[in-house]
Amino acid sequence: MRKLLYLLLLLLLPFVTYAQSSPLATFNLEQASTLRTGMLVLGGWAILNILLASFKLTTTTRARRYFYHMNLYWNIINLLIAGIALHQIISSDKEAMALAESIEQHIWFKKVLYLNVGLDVAYIFLGAYLEQRSKTALLKPERLQGWGQSVILQGFFLLLLDVVLVVFLESIDEGLFILLPQV
Incomplete structure (x- = not known):
C-alpha cells in the first residue's frame, strides 16, 4: 500500500509543482507548449509529405512527378526547421527565465511568425505565378x-x-504584460 502511495505521489508531483509555479513560469510553459505543438504539427506534416511523395514518385509521371519532387524537397526543409525549433523549445528552462527575457522571447517569436505569414503569402503568389507561367x-x-x-x-x-500560432501567442499576451510593474 505504501509503495502504491509513493508511486501515486511521484506521478502527481509534476502537476503539483506546475500548479505552484509563478505566473511568469506558467506563461513561459504555456507559450512553449503552444510552440511545441506547432512544431510537432509541422514535423508531422513534413513526414507525411515525405512518405507520400517518396511513394508517389515511383508511380507518377509528368506534372505530378514534379509536384511530388517539390513536396519532397520542401518538406525535408520543413522537417529540419521543426526539429531545430523543437530542440530549442525543449532544451530551454522556462521556469528560470526572467521577465525581461520572457518578454523579449515572446516578441521575437511573434515577429518571426508575422514574417512567416508574409512569406507564406509570397509562396502562394509564387506558386500561382509558376502555374500560370506553365501555360x-x-x-x-x-x-x-x-x-x-x-x-x-x-x-x-x-x-x-x-x-x-500567431492567434494563440496573441491570446496569451495579456498574461505576460500584466506581470509588468506599474510605472
Missing part, C-alpha cells in the same frame, strides 16, 4: 505546373499553421 512555357511546362501546385499547397498549409 506559356516552351520548355518543360509540366515542371512549372507541378512546382507551382506544390508551392501553393505548402504555402497554404504554412499560412494556416502560422496564423493559428
